[in-house]
Amino acid sequence: MRGTVLAGGVADGPALRLDEPLSLWGGVDPGSGEIIDARHPQRGTSVSGRVLVMASVRGSSSSSSILAEMVRAGCAPAAILLGEADLILSVGAAVADELYGIRVPIVQLPSAELATIPDGAAVMVGERGEVNVR
């Protein structure tokens, strides 16, 4: 698969499919990477080091800051695969790269392709938006 690069970088990690959209602000503890949204079905799961698979986005405009802070704290996702373009997360990743030299690639894929990635599968994300699932 190959998608549109919203934030560049190379990463690999186990996929974490989100059953419902997640707002990073109010949804994830930026100190640990744990999902804290009381209504989210995956509450308690850590996004740290995972390749987040998120069909759609929601919520707060503070999520840029939360992503950058997670990068600084060392608990950010390895990469984020989205079903729709999202400026808020993309800018968070760009700023984290600028400040700390650590890249969290964000790639937009067609929803149908995104849906084929199984939870827990090993996913590799390439510089040009290549997404390989083993």
Next chain:
Amino acid sequence: MRLVVRAAEVLGAERLIPITQAHVDSCLYHGEATIDFVERLIEGGAQVGVPTTLNVGALDLLHPELWRGDPAVAERGRLLMGHYRSLGCQPTYTCAPYQLPSSRPSLGEQVAWAESNAIVFCNSVIGARTERYGDFADIACAIAGRVPDAGLHRTAARRAVLVLRLAPDIPAALMDDGSLYPVLGIVLGRRAGSRVAVIEGLPPGVAEERLKAIGASAASSGAVAMFHAVGSTPEAPTLAAALQGGEPEEVAEIGLTELRGARDELTTRAGGAPTGTPIGAVSLGTPHASLVELRAIERELGGARPARGVELLVSTARSLLAEAEEEGLARRLRGLGVELLVDTCTYIAPVLRSSPLPVMTDSGKWAFYAPGNIGVEVVFGSLRECVRSAVEGRVWRDASVWGSA
């Protein structure tokens, strides 16, 4: 400027267009990354290029004694708020800049706003134009004075593609009750995701406070940046106008059952919160209370005080508090035991007394985020129910509004 260009690439814009003002959310402390970023801007000698208001920060700078958390965190929050002032931003510290007459844009004006509820209000209720900007992009646009010519800055993207029709089983009493609107917003966010929807079937001329409640909820449960309400929002005098003469992708009906389900989800307490459930506090003013809402709180109190041990907190903007002081309203509210908080919000700053009892709110957004942010159980109700419950110290329900189910 590099960030603005990056944003233009993500949004697929071919050029940048000038803006008249910005609203910046980056001043809320979320850890050292937020300070590292702004200090980089300060080192570079940056200043905003357009009038820029600031969103809420980590603490109430005018009433710092209300802070119950780690003083070191308060200091970092205060430092960040000050750093954004030094970039030339105005110290408004409110999530509802649209309630400040001096910074309210006009219909069709191009602006760059962050803060999810303010974005929706700006696009939907005022008809000024902003994309869904987040932290860092907001201040980058404010410094550049430009935004990508894309998304909701362009007329075509403001067209409704989803029609949500209110079903005839929604009682007139509910249409007339404040609690409908945050609940309707939750349903709107779920149904629309990031699409522009038009709501059909509300009475014409819905009050601003109610449209604000719809938007704040919809931006919490979804990624809504704009909605139309036929007969109430400026780009939807008619359904056809909201659709810009086109055909919708989808038409759906919202009935009483779906609304009741969304209302019940806003209460996190196991088993719900029927009449008589003890509460520890009531939090109002998310988004920040307008003067109309502050007056409504006084009216509902009717001279009564919150029950012993029950806190009644109301968040608002410092400039609106100043107006409320001037008309004597703030003094009267405080005299009745109401705590008035500015510059921040009760689900951001640790201001609530620690209590195992749930907190009641009239805000869908607060109900959505407070459990995760500050670890409380939430009970949702209308402003009237919240105020009466504060006075009684237990949940009071107006059974005539939502029916028995």
